[in-house]
Amino acid sequence: MLDAAVDAFAERGFGGTSTRDVAVRAGRSPAAVYVHYDSKEALLYAISLEGHMAALDCLKLAYASSEDPAARLHAMVFAFSDWHMENARLARVVQYELHALSKVHRADIVSLRRRFHRVMVGAVRDGIRAGQFQVDDVNGTARALLSLCIDLVRWFDPARGRNSRAIAQLNADLALRMVGDV
Amino acid sequence: MLDAAVDAFAERGFGGTSTRDVAVRAGRSPAAVYVHYDSKEALLYAISLEGHMAALDCLKLAYASSEDPAARLHAMVFAFSDWHMENARLARVVQYELHALSKVHRADIVSLRRRFHRVMVGAVRDGIRAGQFQVDDVNGTARALLSLCIDLVRWFDPARGRNSRAIAQLNADLALRMVGDV
Numbered sequence: 224m225l226d227a228a229v230d231a232f233a234e235r236g237f238g239g240t241s242t243r244d245v246a247v248r249a250g251r252s253p254a255a256v257y258v259h260y261d262s263k264e265a266l267l268y269a270i271s272l273e274g275h276m277a278a279l280d281c282l283k284l285a286y287a288s289s290e291d292p293a294a295r296l297h298a299m300v301f302a303f304s305d306w307h308m309e310n311a312r313l314a315r316v317v318q319y320e321l322h323a324l325s326k327v328h329r330a331d332i333v334s335l336r337r338r339f340h341r342v343m344v345g346a347v348r349d350g351i352r353a354g355q356f357q358v359d360d361v362n363g364t365a366r367a368l369l370s371l372c373i374d375l376v377r378w379f380d381p382a383r384g385r386n387s388r389a390i391a392q393l394n395a396d397l398a399l400r401m402v403g404d405v
Numbered sequence: 406m407l408d409a410a411v412d413a414f415a416e417r418g419f420g421g422t423s424t425r426d427v428a429v430r431a432g433r434s435p436a437a438v439y440v441h442y443d444s445k446e447a448l449l450y451a452i453s454l455e456g457h458m459a460a461l462d463c464l465k466l467a468y469a470s471s472e473d474p475a476a477r478l479h480a481m482v483f484a485f486s487d488w489h490m491e492n493a494r495l496a497r498v499v500q501y502e503l504h505a506l507s508k509v510h511r512a513d514i515v516s517l518r519r520r521f522h523r524v525m526v527g528a529v530r531d532g533i534r535a536g537q538f539q540v541d542d543v544n545g546t547a548r549a550l551l552s553l554c555i556d557l558v559r560w561f562d563p564a565r566g567r568n569s570r571a572i573a574q575l576n577a578d579l580a581l582r583m584v585g586d587v
Binding site: 233234235236237238239240318319320322323360363364366367370371373374375377378389390393394397400401403 | 415416417418419420421422500501502504505542545546548549552553555556557559560571572575576579582583585
């Protein structure tokens with residue numbers, strides 16, 4: 224059901240999709256969404272939570288993959304870029320339909336997003352502390368590093384056959400330049 | 406009418422907005438959209454064209470502002486970042502509702518987007534030719550530079566009082582690092 228909803232929302236937008244569309248796409252009866260979710264918004268919230276948690280796990284796993292600040296940041300930007308290309312549809316829905324969530328649900332997701340920021344800030348600080356990175360604006364640089372990865376969902380199209388590993392590698396190399404890795 | 410449409414699409418998404426909503430928001434009669442546009446899709450196309458043309462003008466103007474490759478790239482990333490923060494609502498609609506355009510209209514917008522890429526590629530090549538930039542993947546780096554600016558529309562919220570000039574300045578400084586400005 225969640226997969227069907229992601230496909231439907233990605234193609235027609237949240238506002239252009241009915242719960243009936245989602246149910247039919249999932250091969251279920253028209254009212255089947257309501258067996259599991261109170262509303263279309265609750266379905267979007269479930270997708271947003273799942274997407275953000277999976278992306279956060281990916282970022283934290285990469286953080287833990289190395290003790291060296293440069294290798295660690297490289298791994299994080301590689302993995303996070305790769306995640307956004309591998310999960311482009313899910314990520315697009317999660318990123319672009321935030322406005323459709325209720326106020327309370329939106330606040331949950333915004334809180335989750337701060338955790339991405341904190342992990343990235345931690346990685347940048349590690350490198351500064353070790354004397355390897357030269358960064359004045361840690362918060363702003365962390366946001367820019369996340370931007371570089373997340374914006375892939377806007378333009379990356381797997382159907383066009385671009386090499387996602389090469390793109391993730393380039394982003395990771397650019398990230399080291401951005402933090403003034405010496 | 407275009408302003409009202411941008412506001413409506415930004416708040417509820419293209420699929421969640423009717424032409425009646427747009428007309429009423431513009432203080433017009435419910436059918437007033439059809440005086441000027443054949444369909445809701447034609448209205449979105451007009452907004453997309455206007456938004457892309459304005460952003461492209463901004464980028465080209467900044468390109469022409471200096472002869473020095475580093476100063477030029479810095480000016481471009483500053484101006485393009487600033488444009489996306491100043492026009493966050495318009496840019497969000499233009500970026501996120503591309504899927505709602507007809508095939509022909511979408512192809513027009515995709516062609517326009519290639520022009521942004523060409524301008525940025527030109528700026529990177531200028532710096533390489535002058536021996537100032539060190540870039541292996543010119544196309545990929547140009548895309549990453551544009552990403553850094555465009556992704557601002559996803560998270561920048563003028564209501565939160567962040568300093569947009571400081572963000573544009575940071576992005577421009579990061580851009581010079583990304584191209585290995587020496």
